[in-house]
Amino acid sequence: AQSVTQPDIHITVSEGASLELRCNYSYGATPYLFWYVQSPGQGLQLLLKYFSGDTLVQGIKGFEAEFKRSQSSFNLRKPSVHWSDAAEYFCAVGAATDSWGKLQFGAGTQVVVTP
Amino acid sequence: ETGVTQSPTHLIKTRGQQVTLRCSSQSGHNTVSWYQQALGQGPQFIFQYYREEENGRGNFPPRFSGLQFPNYSSELNVNALELDDSALYLCASSLTDGLSEQFFGPGTRLTVL
Numbered sequence: 001a002q003s004v005t006q007p008d009i010h011i012t013v014s015e016g017a018s019l020e021l022r023c024n025y026s027y028g029a030t031p032y033l034f035w036y037v038q039s040p041g042q043g044l045q046l047l048l049k050y051f052s053g054d055t056l057v058q059g060i061k062g063f064e065a066e067f068k069r070s071q072s073s074f075n076l077r078k079p080s081v082h083w084s085d086a087a088e089y090f091c092a093v094g095a096a097t098d099s100w101g102k103l104q105f106g107a108g109t110q111v112v113v114t115p
Numbered sequence: 116e117t118g119v120t121q122s123p124t125h126l127i128k129t130r131g132q133q134v135t136l137r138c139s140s141q142s143g144h145n146t147v148s149w150y151q152q153a154l155g156q157g158p159q160f161i162f163q164y165y166r167e168e169e170n171g172r173g174n175f176p177p178r179f180s181g182l183q184f185p186n187y188s189s190e191l192n193v194n195a196l197e198l199d200d201s202a203l204y205l206c207a208s209s210l211t212d213g214l215s216e217q218f219f220g221p222g223t224r225l226t227v228l
Contacts, residue, residue, distance in 0.1 A: 004157075036219075041221065042221055043119070043205060043220050043221045043222055044158070044205065044207075044219040045219070046216050046218075049216070090157050092157075102148075102160050102163065102171055103148075103150075103158075103160060103217065104160070105150075105157030105158045105159070106157050107155070107156055107157050108155075108156070108157050
């Protein structure tokens with residue numbers, strides 16, 4: 001069965017510290033991978049995506065993610081967190097065979113940034 | 116260039132009623148997808164519309180239906196509302212290419228009492 005797992009429901013990090021959010025997937029087809037961020041009352045904003053090529057992907061707002069096929073993971077990282085990074089983060093997977101771009105989302109990780 | 120807009124922002128209904136949610140896609144996008152996001156969960160794919168036809172559907176019953184209009188705007192209709200239908204409903208627009216980015220609207224918060 002296809003699934004996306006974000007093991008951490010909630011993460012608290014100090015401003016200026018590094019952040020890593022975990023994402024594991026189980027997908028039969030070649031996966032396309034995404035990270036989205038959702039602030040309260042807002043829709044989802046795409047941070048970055050991986051389709052193929054270089055497994056280290058750079059996104060907006062200083063985020064990056066690394067695709068590790070052997071571990072079925074696509075973890076999101078940021079070297080130095082800002083207070084504005086407090087939000088909920090979702091990992092999502094799409095299948096290469098789905099020409100209509102259906103996305104399957106994880107349950108999300110809530111990030112709290114402390115001073 | 117305007118982004119994806121949704122209306123209304125909030126809505127309260129009672130069980131058994133019907134509801135219509137609306138979405139205007141981003142300029143130049145002809146594909147619209149709808150997602151349901153229950154509290155504390157990730158979005159769940161409901162269906163997608165492309166050129167006014169349903170182009171894929173998730174695990175949702177037939178009482179969830181939709182329309183897409185010639186201007187690519189879209190409606191989500193839910194009949195016979197149930198308490199579990201309470202959620203944030205997100206609309207996303209994209210180009211026809213399934214690999215392209217989906218741009219999400221702010222959502223409609225539906226509460227069923």
